[in-house]
Amino acid sequence: MADKLLSVETVDVGYGHVGVIENLSLAVPKGAVVALVGRNGAGKSTLLRAVSGLLTPSKGRIVFDGRDIGRAKPHAIVDAGLLHVAEGRRLFRSQTVDDNLELGAYGTSLSKADFAGRVERVHELFPILKEKRHDLAGALSGGQQQMLAIAQAMMRDPKLLMLDEPSLGLSPLLVDQVFAAILSLRGSGTTILLVEQLVERALEIADAAYVMQNGRVIANGPAAEIAKSEALKTAYMAV
Numbered sequence: 001m002a003d004k005l006l007s008v009e010t011v012d013v014g015y016g017h018v019g020v021i022e023n024l025s026l027a028v029p030k031g032a033v034v035a036l037v038g039r040n041g042a043g044k045s046t047l048l049r050a051v052s053g054l055l056t057p058s059k060g061r062i063v064f065d066g067r068d069i070g071r072a073k074p075h076a077i078v079d080a081g082l083l084h085v086a087e088g089r090r091l092f093r094s095q096t097v098d099d100n101l102e103l104g105a106y107g108t109s110l111s112k113a114d115f116a117g118r119v120e121r122v123h124e125l126f127p128i129l130k131e132k133r134h135d136l137a138g139a140l141s142g143g144q145q146q147m148l149a150i151a152q153a154m155m156r157d158p159k160l161l162m163l164d165e166p167s168l169g170l171s172p173l174l175v176d177q178v179f180a181a182i183l184s185l186r187g188s189g190t191t192i193l194l195v196e197q198l199v200e201r202a203l204e205i206a207d208a209a210y211v212m213q214n215g216r217v218i219a220n221g222p223a224a225e226i227a228k229s230e231a232l233k234t235a236y237m238a239v
């Protein structure tokens with residue numbers, strides 16, 4: 001079994017007094033794509049927010065790369081190499097595509113050569129971002145904005161990339177491109193935690209999967225086994 005890069009251990013998370021996640025544990029091995037699936041409202045985004053420091057668990061531990069980050073500030077978690085591409089693409093819409101990439105690397109003190117290398121890698125993965133480098137981010141299509149959001153995170157060369165609904169609102173062709181990009185990132189050693197409503201697609205590319213229902217994990221295992229499991233059906237049928 002590969003080393004764990006992220007381990008969430010028996011955490012409770014909520015909003016104020018409203019508990020959402022209860023006693024949840026999850027592990028993401030180094031180099032893997034792990035899918036987190038479940039119906040709307042199951043608590044997937046809440047879990048990602050806790051891992052990236054936007055919410056603080058009231059119980060349990062979150063260990064990333066050997067360090068307890070359960071109470072760390074979001075910027076410290078980013079600096080440690082854990083990037084969260086949230087649902088809804090938070091871009092600098094009135095800045096160009098190039099500017100958005102530069103802002104993605106803000107504060108990293110990269111050498112010019114390393115910066116250029118990262119931009120080149122982004123362009124290899126998403127050629128459209130090279131073509132549109134001088135366009136305003138707000139003028140890109142939804143799919144292109146999603147690619148830019150992922151590209152912006154890539155500028156920090158993350159150890160772990162958490163993607164929340166990367167296919168949301170995209171045409172089938174763009175969905176294919178986003179999934180191909182995820183595979184390519186995995187191929188170059190990035191570990192990925194993927195929240196995705198296109199469950200079949202997510203399980204096709206994932207190594208392992210967790211199924212969430214009402215703030216709890218109800219099943220986990222190799223993605224191919226989860227794809228055939230009763231738990232998956234239950235999670236999507238339950239009201």
Ligand SMILES: Nc1ncnc2c1ncn2[C@@H]1O[C@H](COP(=O)(O)OP(=O)(O)OP(=O)(O)O)[C@@H](O)[C@H]1O
Pocket residue numbers: 015018020038039040041042043044045046047
């Ligand atoms: N900012 C918030 N304040 C209070 N409750 C919230 C907040 N955000 C989410 N919730 C509640 O937390 C629960 C889990 O929501 P969450 O967004 O984590 O689910 P999800 O599995 O990611 O689903 P979705 O795909 O709809 O985002 C829901 O009951 C939701 O109403």
